[in-house]
Amino acid sequence: QIYIDRCVPFQIMSNQLNFPQVGDRCFEEGMYDAAKLLYNNVSNFARLASTLVHLGEYQAAVDSARKANSTRTWKEVCFACVAGEEFRLAQICGLHIVIHADELEELISDYQDRGYYEELIALLEAALGLERAHMGMFTELAILYSKFKPQKMREHLELFWSRVNIPKVLRAAEQSHLWAELVFLYDKYEEYDNAVLTMMSHPTDAWKEVQFKDIIAKVANVELYYKSLSFYLDYKPLLTNDLLTILSPRLDHSRAVTYFTKRNQLKLVKPYLRSVQSHNNKGVNEALNNLLTEEEDYQGLRASIDAYGNFDTIVLAQRLEKHELIEFRRIAAYLYKGNNRWRQSVELCKKDKLYKDAMLYAAESKDAELAETLLQWFLEEGRKECFAACLFASYDLLHPNVVLELAWRHNIMDFAMPYFIQVMREYLTKVSPAVNTASTGCVRNGTLPLLLNRTP
Template sequence: MARKKARESYIESELIYAYARTGRLADLEEFISGPNHADIQKIGDRCFEDKMFNAAKLLYNNVSNFARLAITLVHLKEFQGAVDSARKANSTRTWKEVCFACVDAGEFRLAQMCGLHIVVHADELEDLINYYQDRGHFDELISLLEAALGLERAHMGMFTELAILYSKYKPAKMREHLELFWSRVNIPKVLRAAEHAHLWSELVFLYDKYEEYDNAALTMMQHPTEAWREGHFKDIITKVANMELYYKAIQFYLDFKPLLLNDLLLVLAPRMDHTRAVAFFTKAGHLQLVKAYLRSVQSLNNKAVNEALNSLLIDEEDYQGLRTSIDAFDNFDTIALAQQLEKHELTEFRRIAAYLYKGNNRWKQSVELCKKDALYADAMEYASESRQPEVAEELLDWFLERNNFECFSACLYQCYDLLKPDVVIELAWRHNIMDFAMPFLIQVRL
């Protein structure tokens, strides 16, 4: 009646509210579809606050307020319609409200559709993840983020949070995810998650990509069963900044993989202190185990390496190898080695001792050793090389004392330029062996 006399806005608005209040939705819909001056938006809000959602739905739809319409449809449990309205509203806040409502209602397919519009906003991602996690919907949350990775607006936070979720709930999938997207995750954040979840293999992978080689090597050594891989470890250990890790790695291989130790040492050799390494293995009693390494670095002519390898060759009674070693690499204590060898039970090693004394110009000691072992040819050779007449004369006397006239004659030939003719004639005459001395005397130029 009032409307017929005055078409005021407030009158028509109150009429709409009355229709809503009395449940005459058909009359309400008919009224708002025609010309009117009512404040439909305001009445829609009143209806919403009074929980008259069906009326609010008609009113919001009439004024195309899709954001409020979406929320109204949520209250009416019309989730598909709510998603469609949210799409028209295209508001992040609306998407969140509809999404959370779908999660609470167990409509995860629709929730995912909404979530895809939320996760692309980095500042909204945490709220979404917490909402799912607080309600225990871990698999659905992971599915949502997996679907979102292919979006054009995918950002680092999505890849990072998915990696963290994998570390908590699906550790078997984390490695594959990291291998594909390691460059797109926040590595420090994922590192903490992997460490907290005790995913040592993944932790090493991330340390490697983050160029934290020292931590990667330490993690491998601390958790070898899960994290250690031979090729990967050798690649990482060469890049570490702290050289002390070299020696930790050596101890680790001694304890864990001793048969692969030489392979590791060959990789470490370019930067390693070989003197310290030899001292380490000597103290541990494992020099024999690293013989291949010692041979590979002997070309550096390091004193400690030479002495260690020579010691091994003596223990193995490899006199030929020892002779080759001391001829090729001279940086070792020759006198100490000679003194050690002159007491050796094998003749060939005592022979090497004589050879070493000769190299240090200790001619008398060298010749004396040869005499003891009846190494006549060596004795004559060393006497000749000494360039000392008294050494040669002593050797002649020694041969004569033993009636070894053939060696006497050979020594005259070997030491020809060191011996005086009168001395030779006197010795030959006294022992009645002029025939043995005659080849020497014939060549003497008086």
């Protein structure tokens, strides 16, 4: 048994002494100076480092830990340096610890328990450039940023998003209400539905136009399309058509029109309606036709009707026939004609004195009674020139005896004479095959030929 004075350092010269055993006994008894000498003598750097931290000789402890090169020793010295607020030395030790993923959590807990967040962040930032840097380091630094330095988190994620544990960082970002960073991570993690929902729930912090339009096109749940339309109408109504351009390929246009109708926003999305009208969707056609009617754009309405016929023509015609503008009532007549409602069509034309349209529709109807009724109406209105034009517009429908009677009763044989000359020419050609069909109908006494035009 060797007794050692606790206060005065000594030198051991005997070769018979068990240095490790005595050193451990001194260490346990708190005789750190003596233990230091003993451990140093046998080059037990791990135990020497433990002894030095008890003596407050942190720099020497770090040097001994470097020689020992043991994770356990590095941890002991690091924690002692943190407790002694020797953060520079603690960082030197910490750089040898963080490269081991299973030791990282304990190191972080020690720093956090003591409240040294800034120093912990500095340690992890310094460790990112190490050759053996691993995912845990990048992940834990991101989590620390989310809690204590949110302004630096976005830059960190943009640089190292592929090296972090995204689900873990997602939870941290959500707990810290870092919505923009949350959307960024959802996008990289291909959770596009959650990214869109987050942007719509927190537009002030998370919504960006270009990013939203890029992500919304990738969502799996099409219902989010309609939620996004509602969001845009409330938050950015003037950008709604830009969004619709992105959504159009997968959008149910009938449902979209119904939604905008309920919101009374059809005028706002008129560009969208025009862009998808090529699909000839009934809902789109009717919505756009109604808009054009409200805007009194009769030329646009006529072009829409001619190009895209998938809509309820009768409903539109009934609506237009009561319109205060004549051009819209004219379109109503045109629509009735397209549905073979010839009498309604002609009656509308007669009401608005659209003589040319009335003659054309009567001729297209192939209804002799309708054409003769129109002839009689022209005479009642005193429109002798229209009577003559109608004779040739409906030439194939009219009965010559009816025309003759009307002309004789109203004393307008001169207006009917070209018609009768044509009729006689056709009858003579059928009766006498010898008649020269190439004849121009000239009268033999030298009069000029009468050229009959059967179009009004």
